Amino acid sequence: xxxxxxxxxxxxxxxxxxxxxxxxxxxxxxxxxxxxxxxxxxxxxxxxxxxxxxxxxxxxxxxxxxxxxxxxxxxxxxxxxxxxxxxxxxxxxxxxxxxxxxxxxxxxxxxxxxxxxxxxxxxxxxxxxxxxxxxxxxxxxxxxxxxxxxxxxxxxxxxxxxxxxxxxxxxxxxxxxxxxxxxxxxxxxxxxxxxxxxxxxxxxxxxxxxxxxxxxxxxxxxxxxxxxxxxxxxxxxxxxxxxxxxxxxxxxxxxxxxxxxxxxxxxxxxxxxxxxxxxxxxxxxxxxxxxxxxxxxxxxxxxxxxxxxxxxxxxxxxxxxxxxxxxxxxxxxxxxxxxxxxxxxxxxxxxxxxxxxxxxxxxxxxxxxxxxxxx
Amino acid sequence: xxxxxxxxxxxxxxxxxxxxxxxxxxxxxxxxxxxxxxxxxxxxxxxxxxxxxxxxxxxxxxxxxxxxxxxxxxxxxxxxxxxxxxxxxxxxxxxxxxxxxxxxxxxxxxxxxxxxxxxxxxxxxxxxxxxxxxxxxxxxxxxxxxxxxxxxxxxxxxxxxxxxxxxxxxxxxxxxxxxxxxxxxxxxxxxxxxxxxxxxxxxxxxxxxxxxxxxxxxxxxxxxxxxxxxxxxxxxxxxxxxxxxxxxxxxxxxxxxxxxxxxxxxxxxxxxxxxxxxxxxxxxxxxxxxxxxxxxxxxxxxxxxxxxxxxx
Numbered sequence: 001x002x003x004x005x006x007x008x009x010x011x012x013x014x015x016x017x018x019x020x021x022x023x024x025x026x027x028x029x030x031x032x033x034x035x036x037x038x039x040x041x042x043x044x045x046x047x048x049x050x051x052x053x054x055x056x057x058x059x060x061x062x063x064x065x066x067x068x069x070x071x072x073x074x075x076x077x078x079x080x081x082x083x084x085x086x087x088x089x090x091x092x093x094x095x096x097x098x099x100x101x102x103x104x105x106x107x108x109x110x111x112x113x114x115x116x117x118x119x120x121x122x123x124x125x126x127x128x129x130x131x132x133x134x135x136x137x138x139x140x141x142x143x144x145x146x147x148x149x150x151x152x153x154x155x156x157x158x159x160x161x162x163x164x165x166x167x168x169x170x171x172x173x174x175x176x177x178x179x180x181x182x183x184x185x186x187x188x189x190x191x192x193x194x195x196x197x198x199x200x201x202x203x204x205x206x207x208x209x210x211x212x213x214x215x216x217x218x219x220x221x222x223x224x225x226x227x228x229x230x231x232x233x234x235x236x237x238x239x240x241x242x243x244x245x246x247x248x249x250x251x252x253x254x255x256x257x258x259x260x261x262x263x264x265x266x267x268x269x270x271x272x273x274x275x276x277x278x279x280x281x282x283x284x285x286x287x288x289x290x291x292x293x294x295x296x297x298x299x300x301x302x303x304x305x306x307x308x309x310x311x312x313x314x315x316x317x318x319x320x321x322x323x324x325x326x327x328x329x330x331x332x333x334x335x336x337x338x339x340x341x342x343x344x345x346x347x348x349x350x351x352x353x354x355x356x357x358x359x360x361x362x363x364x365x366x367x368x369x370x371x372x373x374x375x
Numbered sequence: 376x377x378x379x380x381x382x383x384x385x386x387x388x389x390x391x392x393x394x395x396x397x398x399x400x401x402x403x404x405x406x407x408x409x410x411x412x413x414x415x416x417x418x419x420x421x422x423x424x425x426x427x428x429x430x431x432x433x434x435x436x437x438x439x440x441x442x443x444x445x446x447x448x449x450x451x452x453x454x455x456x457x458x459x460x461x462x463x464x465x466x467x468x469x470x471x472x473x474x475x476x477x478x479x480x481x482x483x484x485x486x487x488x489x490x491x492x493x494x495x496x497x498x499x500x501x502x503x504x505x506x507x508x509x510x511x512x513x514x515x516x517x518x519x520x521x522x523x524x525x526x527x528x529x530x531x532x533x534x535x536x537x538x539x540x541x542x543x544x545x546x547x548x549x550x551x552x553x554x555x556x557x558x559x560x561x562x563x564x565x566x567x568x569x570x571x572x573x574x575x576x577x578x579x580x581x582x583x584x585x586x587x588x589x590x591x592x593x594x595x596x597x598x599x600x601x602x603x604x605x606x607x608x609x610x611x612x613x614x615x616x617x618x619x620x621x622x623x624x625x626x627x628x629x630x631x632x633x634x635x636x637x638x639x640x641x642x643x644x645x646x647x648x649x650x651x652x653x654x655x656x657x658x659x660x661x662x663x664x665x666x667x668x669x670x671x672x673x674x675x676x677x678x679x680x681x682x683x684x685x686x687x
Contacts, residue, residue: 008479015476023463191460197427198456198521199477200449366443370427371389372458 009205016196016209017216024179024217029186033175037225040167044159044232051150052236058149061126066091069125074132074146081141086123086134093123093134152237152245156254159233160319163258167229168265168313169294172222176269177287179217181277183210184368191372203365211274211358218266226262230255254318261316268309268350271357278364302339309353312346377438379403380424380529380560385433387419393584394419398433400579400589402562406555408571409564410676411581417564418457420581421531424562425454437529450478452529453522457537459514461506467517468493468502471524478525492524497546511538519547529560536570548574568673580676588675593667595675602678603627603641605668606648611661613638616652625651639668 024030067073069090076089087093102115121136129151135143148154187193196206234242234251245251269290276286294310305311341349380402387394395416409417422428423435426442435441440448461470468489475485493502496516501509506517515538522530530551536544551574555561565571571578578595580587588595610616613631617638620626625648628641642648656662669678 011479011481012477015473015479018476019462019473190463191458192462194427194456194458195462195474196477197445198425198449198454199474200446200479200525201477202446205446367429369429370422370458 009202012201012205013209013212016201016206017213020183020210020213021216023186024183024213025220027182027186029182030178033178033221036171036175037221040162040171041225041228041232043162044229045235047158048232048236055149055236058126058131059128061094061124061131062128064094065125066094069127071127071130074125074127074130077132077134077141077144079141079144083121083136083139086136086141090123090125090132093125095124097122150236152234152241152251153249155233156245156251156319157321159229160317160321162229163261164314164317164321167222167226168261169310171225172218172262172265173269173291173294174287175222176214176218176266177273177283180211180214180270180273181283181287183214183274183277184365185277185281185283188372193368194370197368197370203368204362207274207358207361207365211270211361214270214274215266218270219263222262222266223259226259227255230258250318257316257318261313264316264347264350265309265313267354268313271354271361272309275357275361275364278361278368305339306349307353309350312341312349312353315340315346316343377436380438380562381434381436382420382423383434383436385423385430385435387423387428388431394428395423395581395584395586398586400586402560402579403577404555404558404560405576406551406561406563406574408575408578409562409581410568410571410578411587414583415581416584417581418533419584420579421454421456421533421562421564425449425452425531427454427456449527450525451527452531453525453527454531455515455518455522455533455535457533459511461514461517463507464505466503466505467498467509467513467520470506470517471520474521475524488524492520495523495550496520497543512540512543515539516543523550527559529562530554531562533564535563536565544570568671568676572671572673578675592671592675602669602674603643604645605674606640606642606645607637607664607666607668608640608652609637609663611636611663616655616660619655620648620651623651636663 062069067090073090077086098119098121100117100119103118105114105116119138121139123132123134123136125132125134129149131147131149133143133145133147134141135145184193187196197203234245237245242251246255272290273287276290277283280286294308297305297308297311300308380400382398382400385398386396398416398420409420411417419428423430424437424442426445426448429443437448437452440451442448462473465473471489471492472485475488476482478485480488490499490502493499496519498513498516498520501513506514509517515535519532519535522532532551535551536547539547548570551561551563555576563571563574572592575592577589577591579589580595608616613635617626617629617631617640620640620642621629625644626640626642629638631638640648652662652665669675
């Protein structure tokens with residue numbers, strides 16, 4: 001393999017990428033991929049709007065309050081306290097609901113069906129970050145409910161859930177399916193693949209050019225989505241909270257890792273769908289098979305797990321998703337990463353899996369014939 | 376170093392459907408026409424020659440190159456296919472330019488070569504328009520331009536004259552002749568037999584996936600024993616000439632032209648016929664001209680394959 005040969009191949013790869021880029025980005029049959037990529041961004045934007053509105057309401061509660069409260073003040077209220085004791089600690093409630101109802105006496109001193117009037121009060125306090133709802137019955141505290149406001153640390157678990165269960169397993173998966181499967185299959189359907197096959201270009205070089213195009217397209221689409229998700233996710237926090245999360249609580253590091261995982265997912269799934277697009281006329285069957293394989297990965301024996309993309313991607317995700325108590329063991333296995341591998345092994349694993357798929361593609365592309373009538 | 380396009384015992388099956396079977400060919404430089412009805416295997420033979428399909432059996436070699444080596448094969452070969460689809464959104468110029476860039480040529484060279492070939496196929500005015508808006512004839516020309524763009528030694532052209540107007544046809548025929556004159560291999564498939572007859576140095580007749588005959592048209596005609604050769608003679612005493620030929624059993628059928636200056640004879644033994652004709656000429660019959668009347672592709676095609684598909 002001479003230097004001159006390499007430079008010709010590289011020039012040919014660039015020519016393929018130039019030709020394919022516009023088709024890949026602006027194909028009508030690929031518009032849905034943008035929608036899938038935009039969906040988590042929209043979810044986080046909606047969440048940010050809802051949280052910002054909650055925060056505004058909370059601040060108005062603070063402004064109406066008599067005292068400037070702290071979280072410790074909110075925790076000081078205990079069940080059984082009297083109305084006066086509560087007001088002594090927290091001041092007059094900024095928001096108060098009052099109503100009465102009648103309850104059966106049930107003590108045997110009065111006749112059957114007799115009732116007694118009960119006075120109910122609900123107080124709403126806030127320290128600006130968290131809400132306290134106190135329920136009083138006849139002047140005594142009966143229920144206490146503290147609703148903690150959102151904070152980046154806690155919301156990062158929600159972000160991880162959306163990333164792992166929607167973005168990685170569905171959005172990127174189907175996005176790669178749409179783009180990589182069409183690189184060859186789309187041209188066969190358009191009956192234009194012969195244009196490439198009539199050029200003095202090695203089929204493997206053509207395949208490499210097309211793979212690179214798919215990779216560039218998916219990376220641009222999904223990395224942009226990932227960055228926008230992070231922006232939308234952090235949008236509603238105060239600059240101080242954002243800084244603390246980004247620079248002191250590994251937020252920036254996590255964001256960078258998510259971008260890296262996104263790129264690796266595009267590499268892994270892209271390689272899988274490239275070969276599938278060459279081997280199968282109907283993309284539904286291989287897509288369903290790969291999707292199933294990826295979802296049942298936690299239940300597979302250790303050896304088989306390694307031939308999957310999600311196995312390595314899960315190991316690379318920076319935030320572990322805790323299993324909520326009471327979750328069934330099957331679902332818990334899906335959520336947790338019971339058998340993680342180290343980051344270098346995970347990166348290497350994905351690259352090896354992708355190389356195996358690309359090798360299969362290179363064999364397949366050499367065997368391909370132009371026979372549109374049978375497609 | 377090979378100077379032929381060689382098919383060695385090549386068969387191609389599409390599943391259970393026969394494409395071509397047991398084809399043995401050795402194609403020399405010049406214009407070679409593939410002639411045969413629809414489904415006879417012309418396009419399959421061309422696709423085999425260019426590696427777009429792989430043989431089920433046998434070997435195809437184009438000069439020194441294997442057909443599974445597109446990187447080298449398409450440096451010496453250009454193929455104008457019948458596939459009427461193009462990469463989306465490209466203008467005529469971009470189509471040719473992209474093809475040349477795919478070959479690894481730099482931008483400047485590719486641009487120069489693209490304009491040169493576009494000029495050659497007379498498509499300069501439409502070069503900046505999207506191919507989607509081209510007429511059938513223009514699409515045919517741009518496909519020809521793609522095949523010619525890199526000045527290949529071997530030109531494979533599947534029905535290259537389809538959709539072209541008479542002027543464009545004669546331009547293209549001149550172009551093919553010029554290429555052949557420079558020592559190129561021009562392989563053409565066509566239904567239009569009189570054009571094939573005019574331009575071909577040799578023909579390959581195909582029927583139902585088999586090569587029925589190959590070679591120069593006159594040689595192929597000479598090998599057809601079932602049909603007597605027809606010879607048209609202009610002479611001073613046609614009746615006398617006819618009588619002599621019948622007497623010596625050198626002709627099986629004679630018809631005299633109504634102007635009494637010519638006759639059409641059918642013979643099964645052309646060698647003896649021409650010897651006898653020479654003797655008669657020396658014995659006083661003034662012979663103006665002698666010409667075979669069925670020594671063309673059309674006749675050969677009719678004799679070997681039948682005329683139902685031929686476009687006269």
